[in-house]
Each structure stands twice: as structure tokens, then as C-alpha cells.
Amino acid sequence: xxxxxxxxxxxxxxxxxxxxxxxxxxxxxxxxxxxxxxxxxxxxxxxxxxxxxxxxxxxxxxxxxxxxxxxxxxxxxxxxxxxxxxxxxxxxxxxxxxxxxxxxxxxxxxxxxxxxxxxxxxxxxxxxxxxxxxxxxxxxxxxxxxxxxxxxxxxxxxxxxxxxxxxxxxxxxxxxxxxxxxxxxxxxxxxxxxxxxxxxxxxxxxxx
Amino acid sequence: xxxxxxxxxxxxxxxxxxxxxxxxxxxxxxxxxxxxxxxxxxxxxxxxxxxxxxxxxxxxxxxxxxxxxxxxxxxxxxxxxxxxxxxxxxxxxxxxxxxxxxxxxxxxxxxxxxxxxxxxxxxxxxxxxxxxxxxxxxxxxxxxxxxxxxxxxxxxxxxxxxxxxxxxxxxxxxxxxxxxxxxxxxxxxxxxxxxxxxxxxxxxxxxx
Numbered sequence: 436x437x438x439x440x441x442x443x444x445x446x447x448x449x450x451x452x453x454x455x456x457x458x459x460x461x462x463x464x465x466x467x468x469x470x471x472x473x474x475x476x477x478x479x480x481x482x483x484x485x486x487x488x489x490x491x492x493x494x495x496x497x498x499x500x501x502x503x504x505x506x507x508x509x510x511x512x513x514x515x516x517x518x519x520x521x522x523x524x525x526x527x528x529x530x531x532x533x534x535x536x537x538x539x540x541x542x543x544x545x546x547x548x549x550x551x552x553x554x555x556x557x558x559x560x561x562x563x564x565x566x567x568x569x570x571x572x573x574x575x576x577x578x579x580x581x582x583x584x585x586x587x588x589x590x591x592x593x594x595x596x597x598x599x600x601x602x603x604x605x606x607x608x609x610x611x612x613x614x615x616x617x618x619x620x621x622x623x624x625x626x627x628x629x630x631x632x633x634x635x636x637x638x639x640x641x642x643x
Numbered sequence: 644x645x646x647x648x649x650x651x652x653x654x655x656x657x658x659x660x661x662x663x664x665x666x667x668x669x670x671x672x673x674x675x676x677x678x679x680x681x682x683x684x685x686x687x688x689x690x691x692x693x694x695x696x697x698x699x700x701x702x703x704x705x706x707x708x709x710x711x712x713x714x715x716x717x718x719x720x721x722x723x724x725x726x727x728x729x730x731x732x733x734x735x736x737x738x739x740x741x742x743x744x745x746x747x748x749x750x751x752x753x754x755x756x757x758x759x760x761x762x763x764x765x766x767x768x769x770x771x772x773x774x775x776x777x778x779x780x781x782x783x784x785x786x787x788x789x790x791x792x793x794x795x796x797x798x799x800x801x802x803x804x805x806x807x808x809x810x811x812x813x814x815x816x817x818x819x820x821x822x823x824x825x826x827x828x829x830x831x832x833x834x835x836x837x838x839x840x841x842x843x844x845x846x847x848x849x850x851x
Contacts, residue, residue, distance in 0.1 A: 587839075594824065594832045597817050598810045605809030616802065624802045631795075632840035 451489050453479050455503070458496040463542040467497055467550040497550060498558040504547045505565040507536060512572050522579035523586070523630065529576070530603065531626045537606055538618035544607040570596050577633065586633040599629050659697050661687050663711070666704040671750040675705055675758040705758060706766040712755045713773040715744060720780050730787035731794070731838065737784070738811065739834045745814055746826035752815040778804050785841065794841040807837050 457478035461470045472493050476483040490496050515529035537544045551562045577592040602625065610621060665686035669678045680701050684691040698704050723737035745752045759770045785800040810833065818829060 590836070591824075591832060594829060595836065598814075598833055598836055601813030601817070602806045602810040605813050606806075609805050609809070616799075621802060624799060625806055627845045628798070628803065628806055628840040631843040631845050632836040634839065634843050634845075636839070636843070 450479060450481070450485075454486060454489055455496070455499060459500060459542050459546060462497065462500070462546050462550055467493075467546070467553045472496075494554060494558065497546070498554055498561075500543060501547055501551050501554070501558075501562050501565070504540075504543055505562075505569075508533065508565075508569060511536065521585065522576040522583065523633075526573065526576040526580065527626055527630055529572070530599070530629055531622050534603060534606065534622035534625050535618050537603065538610055538621055541607045541610065541612070544604075548604055548607070570600060573599060580633070587635050590633055595633065599632075602629070658687060658689070658693075662694060662697055663704070663707060667708060667750050667754060670705065670708070670754050670758055675701075675754070675761045680704075702762060702766065705754070706762055706769075708751060709755055709759050709762070709766075709770050709773070712748075712751055713770075713777075716741065716773075716777060719744065729793065730784040730791065731842070734781065734784040734788065735834055735838055737780070738807070738837055739830050742811060742814065742830035742833050743826050745811065746818055746829055749815045749818065749820070752812075756812055756815070778808060781807060788841070795844075798841055803841060807840075810837070 454475060457475045458470075460478060461474045464470075465474065470493070472486055473483050475496065476486055479486075490499070511529060511532045514532065515525045518528045519525045547562075551559075554562055574592045574596040577586065577590070577595055580586045581588060581590065581592065606621065606625070610618075616624075662683060665683045666678075668686060669682045672678075673682065678701070680694055681691045683704065684694055687694075698707070719737060719740045722740065723733045726736045727733045755770075759767075762770055782800045782804040785794065785798070785803050788794045789796060789798065789800065814829065814833070818826075824832075
């Protein structure tokens with residue numbers, strides 16, 4: 436930037452991505468309730484007041500983290516529908532891609548599930564709506580797979596979706612990036628086990 | 644109690660169960676960090692000072708809740724081993740009984756998983772040890788089932804145990820006692836899906 440005019444003091448970079456990354460770091464480390472905008476500003480290396488060019492409050496930061504996470508999830512939904520013709524293969528793709536995204540964005544996912552509760556009003560409602568969409572997407576694929584006789588009919592799609600999402604959401608609490616397995620490997624095991632959990636027969640019931 | 648000697652002012656009942664129940668109620672409603680011993684005393688209907696006959700601190704209350712929960716879990720482990728001869732049937736019994744216990748003790752389970760982190764020192768270490776025991780028990784049954792060719796060999800017992808526990812632990816976040824299903828029904832679906840997830844061929848891989 437040798438040609439930059441001398442005397443310019445305003446930093447015109449868009450620091451929003453940096454600010455969001457810093458907020459993720461701080462909210463994950465301290466918890467949202469204990470974290471302050473000053474903590475975020477310190478990491479970015481700006482004065483706290485400069486943050487207000489980008490966001491109006493700590494809650495807005497949390498909301499943006501949650502909204503961005505859900506956008507990612509919506510993209511994966513669309514990719515999954517485009518990737519295959521059968522609901523079971525679409526479900527496989529969705530769960531596999533989502534698990535990898537979770538495993539490579541553990542801090543963000545942890546905030547989404549553990550700190551999202553601090554949002555208020557319309558923002559809280561939006562995150563709840565997102566959760567319902569996520570659930571409805573999985574449930575609808577299970578429903579269609581069931582009507583095509585690809586999975587057991589005794590599986591209730593609503594309960595199955597909750598259990599499948601439960602195992603997925605919980606991954607961010609136990610996965611260690613420095614452990615034995617890569618995100619792809621964990622995602623593969625999770626997806627295989629989940630698909631098998633929907634298929635016939637239930638072992639003990641027929642062979643025990 | 645018409646024959647009770649007159650003038651007795653000391654209440655000789657053991658109020659510990661009441662105190663623990665009140666603590667569960669308060670910690671669940673307010674969160675451990677925001678709850679106070681005064682809140683607990685108010686529910687029991689005693690002065691805060693009276694609690695010190697039974698416990699030395701708020702942290703001790705939380706520790707007792709966690710230790711009691713784990714005792715329950717240890718009993719279920721023993722019952723499961725006694726209930727069947729094969730590891731897969733023992734696992735079925737363990738998961739089924741544990742899920743029912745979770746579903747009928749949602750507040751307690753919620754505290755165990757979400758507030759246990761506030762424990763310190765030896766108490767925190769104890770809860771962590773309990774978590775490892777729980778995991779090791781499930782893993783060992785999967786290990787044995789695998790060596791007896793009852794489940795797929797491509798299932799890694801450590802990762803499988805984490806995923807199975809993840810779905811289980813997460814149940815307390817979505818189950819509604821006033822919903823469509825009883826604890827027994829949810830436990831049945833969870834157990835069936837879990838056993839199938841270990842034993843069944845993975846559908847897409849063989850038929851898609």
C-alpha cells in the first residue's frame with residue numbers, strides 16, 4: 436500500500452468478519468453473559484466505540500452469529516436436495532455435510548446451542564423458527580423415505596428426527612480436533628449409524 | 644401426631660430429601676449461578692440457617708444432586724448386566740432403563756448436564772470420573788458385541804458410544820411430558836434405533 440495517500444487516519448477496511456470471529460472467540464471462552472463488547476474490541480485491536488460502526492449491541496453480535504450459522508444450514512439443505520434423487524440419499528448428504536460443518540466450526544456451533552437462549556424478542560423467535568425448520572427438513576425426508584418403503588414403518592419421523600438431531604448437536608461437546616479422528620471420519624460414522632438406525636430390522640427383536 | 648409432647652420446638656424430621664428436591668427446582672428454574680440458598684430455604688419453608696444442618700454450601704447441594712444421579716446410573720448398570728446374557732441385550736436394557744430414568748427426571752438430568760460445570764476441585768473431578776465410567780460401560784458392551792459378531796465391525800466402539808450418549812443426553816432438551824409420547828415409548832424408539840444403528844447394514848451403501 437505504498438501509494439496510499441498520506442495523512443489518512445480512517446481505516447476503511449470492512450472489519451465485520453474480524454469482529455464476528457472475535458465475538459465467537461470471546462462468547463465461547465467466557466460465555467455470552469460474562470463477555471463484553473470491550474473484550475471483542477480488544478481482540479480486534481480497536482476501541483470499543485469503533486464496533487458501533489458495525490453493530491448496535493452485544494446481542495446483535497450474538498444474533499448475527501446465529502443467523503450466519505443458519506444460513507449455512509439452509510445452503511446445505513438445498514445442496515442435499517440437489518445432490519440425489521431419493522430421500523434417504525438426500526438425508527445422508529444433509530447429515531454428512533452438516534456434521535462436517537459442525538465439526539469444523541465447533542465454537543460457533545457451541546454458541547448457537549448454548550448461548551442462543553440469551554437472545555430476546557424477534558431475535559429469539561427467529562432462532563426458534565430456524566430450529567423448527569431444521570427439524571422439519573429432516574422429518575420430511577424421513578417421512579418420504581418411509582412412504583417409499585425405504586425405512587421401517589414403526590419409526591415415528593418426529594421422534595426419529597429429534598434423536599438424530601440430538602446426536603448431531605451433541606457432537607460439539609465431545610469432539611476433540613486433536614483426537615484420533617478427522618471431521619470427515621466422525622461425520623461418516625455418524626451418517627452410517629443414523630441411516631442404519633432407520634432401516635430394518637431392529638436386531639434384538641428378531642435375533643435375541 | 645396428637646400424642647406428640649407439648650412444647651417441642653425442634654423439628655426432628657430429616658428434611659434432606661425435601662431440600663434436595665427444592666434445590667433441583669431452583670437450580671433448574673434460575674440456573675445454578677443465579678440461585679441462592681435463600682431460594683432453596685424459601686421453598687422448603689425454613690430459615691436459610693437451618694439448611695446448614697444438612698449441607699455446608701450451595702456447591703455441596705449441586706454435588707449431591709450429581710452424585711445421586713450417578714448412583715442411579717450405577718444401579719442401572721448392575722441391573723442391565725444381571726438382566727441378560729449377551730452384551731447387545733445388556734446394552735438394550737441399559738439404554739432403555741436409562742432413557743426412562745432421564746425422561747422421568749428431566750430437571751435433575753438437565754442440571755447434571757448443564758450446571759455440573761460449576762463444581763470445583765474434587766467434586767468436579769468426581770463428576771468427570773462418573774462421565775468416563777458411563778462412557779466406558781457402553782463402550783465395553785459394544786466392544787463385546789463386536790467381538791461376538793453381533794454388530795458391524797466398521798463401528799468404532801468409542802465413537803459409537805459418544806454418539807449414542809449424545810442422543811440420550813439431548814433427550815432432556817426436547818422431551819415434553821405433556822406431548823404425544825410416554826417416557827416408555829420414547830425410550831423404546833431410542834433403544835430400537837440405537838440397536839439398529841449398530842447392527843444393521845447401512846442402507847444407502849448396499850441398496851442405493
